[in-house]
Amino acid sequence: METTRDLRALRPGDRAAVAAVHHEKAMARRLMQLGFVPGTLVTCVGVSPAGDPAAYLVRGAVIALRGCDAARVEIVPAAEVCHG
Amino acid sequence: MAERTGPVVALAGNPNVGKSTVFNAITGLRQHTGNWPGKTVAAAWGTYLHEGTEYTLVDLPGTYSLSARSPEEEQTRRFLREGGADAVAVVCDATCLERSLGLVFQVLELTGRVVVCVNLLDEAARKGVEVDLEKLSAALGVPVVGASAGRGRGLEELKEAVARAVEDAAPPPPRPAVGVEAQIAAGEAAAALAVKHRRGDPGRGDRRLDRLFTSRATGIPVMLVLLLGVFWLTIVGANYPSQWLSALFAAVEEGLRTLLAALNAPGWLTGALVDGVYRVLSWVVSVMLPPMAIFFPLFTLLEDFGYLPRVAFVMDHAFQRCRACGKQALTMCMGLGCNAAGVTGCRIIDSPRERLIAILTNCLMPCNGRFPAMIAIITMFFAGQGGGSLAAAAALTGVILLGTALTFLLSRLLSATVLRGMPASFTLELPPYRRPQVGKVVVRSLLDRTLFVLGRAVAVAAPAGLLLWLCANVTVGEATLLARMAGALDPLGRLLGMDGAILLAFLLGWPANEIVLPIVMMIYLSSGTLAEWESLEGLKTLLTDNGWTGLTAVCTLLFSLSHWPCSTTCLTIRKETGSWKWTALAVLLPTALGALLCLVTATAARLLGVA
Numbered sequence: 257m258e259t260t261r262d263l264r265a266l267r268p269g270d271r272a273a274v275a276a277v278h279h280e281k282a283m284a285r286r287l288m289q290l291g292f293v294p295g296t297l298v299t300c301v302g303v304s305p306a307g308d309p310a311a312y313l314v315r316g317a318v319i320a321l322r323g324c325d326a327a328r329v330e331i332v333p334a335a336e337v338c339h340g
Numbered sequence: 341m342a343e344r345t346g347p348v349v350a351l352a353g354n355p356n357v358g359k360s361t362v363f364n365a366i367t368g369l370r371q372h373t374g375n376w377p378g379k380t381v382a383a384a385w386g387t388y389l390h391e392g393t394e395y396t397l398v399d400l401p402g403t404y405s406l407s408a409r410s411p412e413e414e415q416t417r418r419f420l421r422e423g424g425a426d427a428v429a430v431v432c433d434a435t436c437l438e439r440s441l442g443l444v445f446q447v448l449e450l451t452g453r454v455v456v457c458v459n460l461l462d463e464a465a466r467k468g469v470e471v472d473l474e475k476l477s478a479a480l481g482v483p484v485v486g487a488s489a490g491r492g493r494g495l496e497e498l499k500e501a502v503a504r505a506v507e508d509a510a511p512p513p514p515r516p517a518v519g520v521e522a523q524i525a526a527g528e529a530a531a532a533l534a535v536k537h538r539r540g541d542p543g544r545g546d547r548r549l550d551r552l553f554t555s556r557a558t559g560i561p562v563m564l565v566l567l568l569g570v571f572w573l574t575i576v577g578a579n580y581p582s583q584w585l586s587a588l589f590a591a592v593e594e595g596l597r598t599l600l601a602a603l604n605a606p607g608w609l610t611g612a613l614v615d616g617v618y619r620v621l622s623w624v625v626s627v628m629l630p631p632m633a634i635f636f637p638l639f640t641l642l643e644d645f646g647y648l649p650r651v652a653f654v655m656d657h658a659f660q661r662c663r664a665c666g667k668q669a670l671t672m673c674m675g676l677g678c679n680a681a682g683v684t685g686c687r688i689i690d691s692p693r694e695r696l697i698a699i700l701t702n703c704l705m706p707c708n709g710r711f712p713a714m715i716a717i718i719t720m721f722f723a724g725q726g727g728g729s730l731a732a733a734a735a736l737t738g739v740i741l742l743g744t745a746l747t748f749l750l751s752r753l754l755s756a757t758v759l760r761g762m763p764a765s766f767t768l769e770l771p772p773y774r775r776p777q778v779g780k781v782v783v784r785s786l787l788d789r790t791l792f793v794l795g796r797a798v799a800v801a802a803p804a805g806l807l808l809w810l811c812a813n814v815t816v817g818e819a820t821l822l823a824r825m826a827g828a829l830d831p832l833g834r835l836l837g838m839d840g841a842i843l844l845a846f847l848l849g850w851p852a853n854e855i856v857l858p859i860v861m862m863i864y865l866s867s868g869t870l871a872e873w874e875s876l877e878g879l880k881t882l883l884t885d886n887g888w889t890g891l892t893a894v895c896t897l898l899f900s901l902s903h904w905p906c907s908t909t910c911l912t913i914r915k916e917t918g919s920w921k922w923t924a925l926a927v928l929l930p931t932a933l934g935a936l937l938c939l940v941t942a943t944a945a946r947l948l949g950v951a
Contacts, residue, residue, distance in 0.1 A: 282407075283765045288520045289405040289442055290767060302550050305559045306657030309666070311550070311770055313543065315528070316436040318550075320653050320768040322660060 263312065263326035266300035272331040273297055279328040291315035292329055346387075346394040347506045350419060352447060353431035354440050355402030356771040358459045362431055362489040363399040366499065390499045395506075398425065405520075406446045420450045427453040427505040429498065434464035434471050434486070435772050437535050441527030444480065445515070452512035454482045455501045462488040463774055467545075468538040476534035481512055490777055546773050553650040563654060566647070567740060570638045572733035575715055578630035579729070585626035586875065593618060608813070615865075616809025617802045623858040624801040629793045631712040636677060637785040644776035648673050652768055662748050663755035663763045665694040668701075672747065675705035676740075679905055680912040682707075687916070691764035699913055700926045701750045703905040704743045704933075708789075709853035710900055714739060716857065720880040721893035743901050750929060758925075793854075800852040808848070808859060812866035822863050836935055837895030837942030839887065846899060851907045856900070891945045895938040902934030 266272060274296045277284045291314040292298070299313040308323040321329075353359040367386025384399045398419070406417040420428060430447050432440030437458065444456055458471055477484040483501045487494025505511065518526075552558055593614060600610045642648065648670055656666030667689050675682030682702040689695040706714060714736060723732035755761065811822040819827065822844070829847075830840030845859035861879065864886045883892075904927040905913065914923045 279765070285407055285520060286404070286767060288524065289407070290769075291439060291442075291524065293521050293524045301547055302554055303556075304554055304653050304657060305556045307556075308660070309653065309656050309768070311554070311653065315438045316543075317439045318543070318546075318770040320656070320666075320770055322656070322666075322763075322765070324763075325765045325767070 260330050263329040263331060264323055268300050268302050271297055271299045271334045273334050275330040275332045277329055290319050297334055346396060347426040348396045349502050350398045350400055350425035350428045352400045352428055353402055354404055354443055357431050357433040357440060358489050359402055359431040365489050365492055365495050367397050390503055427502055429455045429457055429502055431457045431459050434458045434460045435467055435469055438527055438531035441530055442523055445523040445526050448515045449517050450514055452514055453505045455505050456482060456484045457487050457498050459487045459489050461486045470536040472534045479530040479533050549773055554653055559654045568733050568737045571736045572730055573638060574631050574635040575729045575732050577634040581630040582626055589622035589626055612806060612809050617805040620801050620805030620858045621797050624797045624854045627716055628712045628854045631715055632708045632793055633786050633789045636789040637782045640781050640785045641776045644781055646771050646773045649770050658748055660763055662751040664697045664751045665689045665766055666768055668698040671698045672705045675702045677708055679703045679707045679909040683909060683912045683916055693759050693761045697751050697754050697759055699916055701747045703930055704747045704902060706901055713857045714897055714900060717893050717897055720876050721890055739901055796852060801855050804855050808862050812862055820866050822866050826863050836938035837891050842896055846903055853906055895942055898937045899934045902930045904931050
């Protein structure tokens with residue numbers, strides 16, 4: 257539980273909550289505007305044939321991210337958010 | 341727009357919420373709309389009348405935010421900031437309202453004269469999503485109207501609400517500026533109040549389709565089958581109208597000749613009008629028009645359905661390895677329709693370096709002006725006529741794949757040399773699939789394409805025909821001007837597996853690729869042989885009589901795939917890059933690549949003794 261996990265850990269069908277976005281300013285802002293805000297539930301809905309990029313369902317929209325960008329989105333298990 | 345006195349209304353919205361459909365439906369202006377993020381790359385504007393007042397509607401580029409990350413966002417932000425509009429209509433996607441509301445809250449920080457248009461209500465209903473417009477309006481503090489712009493519903497209500505927002509003596513004040521997180525939270529809260537899901541997951545059908553279109557097992561095969569299918573339908577469907585048109589043009593030609601003879605027209609006039617203008621025109625219309633008029637609607641259907649972003653998703657890894665952007669796949673798709681459009685479309689790529697790569701490689705996708713000629717060559721030399729349409733479609737798919745491979749090669753090369761750098765971060769939205777409005781799309785794009793091609797045929801092909809006829813009949817010394825030029829180019833042409841006439845045709849076809857094959861024919865005909873050329877068999881006889889072999893056909897295909905962009909595309913590249921240097925590179929690179937391919941192919945064939 258000590259190691260932090262990022263979006264890349266999600267397999268299709270897995271769900272988790274965003275904990276933090278660690279990216280350069282403009283891209284962090286873009287990701288937040290797309291809904292990657294701490295506390296938001298994210299579901300991995302598919303990976304491309306090469307395994308990268310992957311597609312994530314966030315706030316009702318599906319957004320594809322490359323591995324290098326997905327790595328910047330830290331996640332925590334979805335259950336932790338439900339407990340508050 | 342400076343002289344306009346009526347109110348100016350800005351139309352804002354996330355990419356892919358049907359904003360352009362709303363714009364078209366209200367202004368009646370024809371503008372191509374697409375189901376992929378960022379299709380509207382420059383602000384378009386139009387006017388409409390409402391209760392006697394003329395309103396100007398400005399279609400702002402689709403953005404997620406006003407944070408000025410990309411040129412489009414910058415443009416939108418500045419327009420709204422500097423009070424360019426008397427009111428703002430923000431279009432939202434009812435199937436994905438929470439997301440759309442983020443932008444609404446950003447706009448509300450700039451002005452209170454806002455009307456929210458919840459579009460795609462029909463699509464939402466189909467997915468079991470209900471939006472309570474009154475609750476939403478209460479939560480936002482501004483008027484909300486529902487619409488299904490594709491079906492023309494809700495537009496009158498939108499115009500009325502906009503009129504009231506413009507006239508409102510005491511509009512709500514702009515909201516105090518808060519951070520992104522607060523905006524998102526506000527959107528979430530408003531959506532939670534207004535949206536009801538009747539069924540569990542509204543995106544379940546989409547996820548199933550995504551598995552088919554993007555999974556490891558089926559993603560790439562399905563993409564190839566779709567491409568093949570579109571080409572097959574194009575080739576099969578174009579066959580009959582092509583034959584009818586050819587027969588029609590041949591009959592009219594007879595009539596023209598009889599008429600001119602009856603009028604005692606001099607031989608040179610008949611020659612210039614009938615052999616020059618009329619024949620080039622009729623070739624372009626009968627051979628080029630049917631494939632274009634069929635391909636374009638088919639492709640637009642795929643686009644409307646929402647398939648193209650999936651192509652970008654599937655192909656992104658390859659682009660990543662070339663250090664380019666996955667959205668380049670979208671600009672390549674646009675290039676299949678028209679390279680100039682593809683080059684303009686490169687604005688959807690945020691990173692300037694990656695955008696340049698996409699611009700410089702776009703003409704490696706054979707546009708609508710090229711692949712009908714490719715179909716003709718493939719049919720004549722490789723697939724046979726009649727039963728060979730599947731083989732012809734497969735061959736054409738092969739050509740496109742080669743173009744794709746060359747695109748990767750050139751992109752990687754550019755990334756390693758003049759455009760060195762690492763791939764930039766980017767996000768790609770995979771929008772919800774939508775049921776394409778088949779009837780509307782087919783009729784509109786068929787009509788658009790037909791008019792477009794006919795317009796070009798008159799504007800370019802007809803004058804080119806006249807000029808060519810003159811060149812073919814003005815003699816300098818012993819030979820005609822055309823024959824002299826072709827003769828001068830012959831050694832180079834033969835080295836590349838073609839001949840001087842073909843190379844000259846590519847050069848003279850610079851204004852429009854449609855006229856390359858007719859020029860080849862005219863050069864051959866100018867040396868005296870007169871053939872029946874109303875059918876492809878007749879044309880094949882003419883070509884083989886002039887020394888065409890399978891190798892000539894292959895090299896012509898290769899060079900057609902990879903040579904300089906047409907004049908319109910060159911000007912567009914100059915405009916988009918703002919530099920003649922990059923434009924020159926965009927001409928040189930594909931030309932060198934094509935010449936190299938032809939040289940290698942021709943040399944190998946000769947060494948192996950197959951040519």
